[in-house]
Amino acid sequence: RMKIIAVANQKGGVGKTTTSVNLAACLAHLGARILLIDLDPQANATSALGFPPLEGQSVYGPLIGHGTLAEKVIPTRWPHLWLIPGDLELVGAEIEVARADDHLTRLRAAMQPLRDDAPFDFILLDCPPSLGILMTNALAAADELLIPLQCEYFALEGLGKISQVVDQIRDCGANPQLIIGGVLMTMFMRNNLATSVIGEVQTHFGEVIFKTVIPRSVRLAEAPSHGQPILEYEPTGLGTAAYKALATEFLQRHPLP
Amino acid sequence: RMKIIAVANQKGGVGKTTTSVNLAACLAHLGARILLIDLDPQANATSALGFPPLEGQSVYGPLIGHGTLAEKVIPTRWPHLWLIPGDLELVGAEIEVARADDHLTRLRAAMQPLRDDAPFDFILLDCPPSLGILMTNALAAADELLIPLQCEYFALEGLGKISQVVDQIRDCGANPQLIIGGVLMTMFMRNNLATSVIGEVQTHFGEVIFKTVIPRSVRLAEAPSHGQPILEYEPTGLGTAAYKALATEFLQRHPLP
């Protein structure tokens, strides 16, 4: 059964895109069929895989009722890894969809044919840093939420807010089944701040936290400028080891058929 | 004459809030009368100054026509530093304002009484990481834009997008006078990636770039958890020295009367 995972955190710069791209690539490398959807107008996931902006190929059309998601899917040069690119036009979706009555469930409705067809094992949604329409649509469409979390104070403060939003999405009926499936500590550097943040997160989220912790590594920040996932840019480095370990732990939680 | 500065960059986690709070505090310390407006639903600038969430005190009301900005201004415990706090209610503003015809210039109109009255030397707007309504309203209301920029690839890619948005705000007549007043390099650690990004930025922005570069320092990330600006949390450290230098350079560009 296909699973849809929203990689989201309204706090900016916590590693959402880096996690979406590298988890997708590592899962595909293990044989899982993956669709990565770039929901961010910044289109960072798109350029991290080496694609230029491709106007008209984003979810913008399907969100406002023009065309289907399936038509927007493009292959990448890595086996089992497919992409719906992001684009600046998604900014317009925030305004156009806001004016509609069903502004929460537009993406969920557009996803239904993909759910029925299930050509993928997992769909990952890379969300923009916001609490706006694109993010709430992703939460309404997803089975679960994966929260990348920087080991810093503002990120910790944001966890309460995202939990509030998840409760609202569940309680209003847009997506009663939505769960927080995982919390991933990112850009970890051993210092007092990080250690105290991790301690705090563990008391609130316990088992949900991935055992894999992603270390801070400049190679992870360099890889996107070459349009490569980390397992191709630095196959033997810390970043690749961490994201491969995350993919393995992820498949333990969601075994492939 | 009062100047309104939007501290903005749609890329998440680049140091917008850290810069807004610490530049505001250092300018106030030098005697300038400062209003800091937290336009982010995350309300990070608000908590960085030690305030809890204060529902109903944000710009949300004035944006939808209820009350004035002046009523939302609260004093802080630092002389010359005033605040309009952020709040989760601002998420609603994105949706409500999107539905109005004048959705670009609501904040600019609400600012007019403050411009006429000019009780402050500078108003700093801490923007959320997005290209949505709150950010565009800030650009339409501001005299100039200060862009904090992390020395990394995605941040560099985003510069082109923010320049595009500035051109659109100017060309559509919402704010023909808007300029990019400064680009600030943040979280600087000497490595190849940072050096190549700075080189790239210099060819596009030249003189606009502040000579002051903010180094990466864990004290800057710790200070908000104590509700203190860096010049109070670590008065003799690197972070304080950098933001004091930035405040001095800022006043060279905008001399006080």
Ligand SMILES: Nc1ncnc2c1ncn2[C@@H]1O[C@H](COP(=O)(O)OP(=O)(O)OP(=O)(O)O)[C@@H](O)[C@H]1O
């Ligand atoms: N583990 C890591 N080590 C070092 N740098 C990292 C790591 N993870 C991400 N980065 C870098 O940190 C910055 C922020 O990461 P990224 O863009 O993935 O976050 P994001 O949450 O997607 O940001 P946004 O909120 O703008 O969408 C990027 O420049 C990225 O290259």
Ligand SMILES: Nc1ncnc2c1ncn2[C@@H]1O[C@H](COP(=O)(O)OP(=O)(O)OP(=O)(O)O)[C@@H](O)[C@H]1O
């Ligand atoms: N110079 C610095 N050295 C070390 N850490 C820093 C520095 N500047 C900011 N930080 C930390 O990096 C993180 C991102 O900074 P900040 O929240 O100010 O960015 P932002 O652009 O306001 O983020 P958002 O896009 O979510 O609004 C925060 O945890 C902050 O404490």
Ligand SMILES: [Mg+2]
């Ligand atoms: Mg991202």
Ligand SMILES: [Mg+2]
């Ligand atoms: Mg911020």
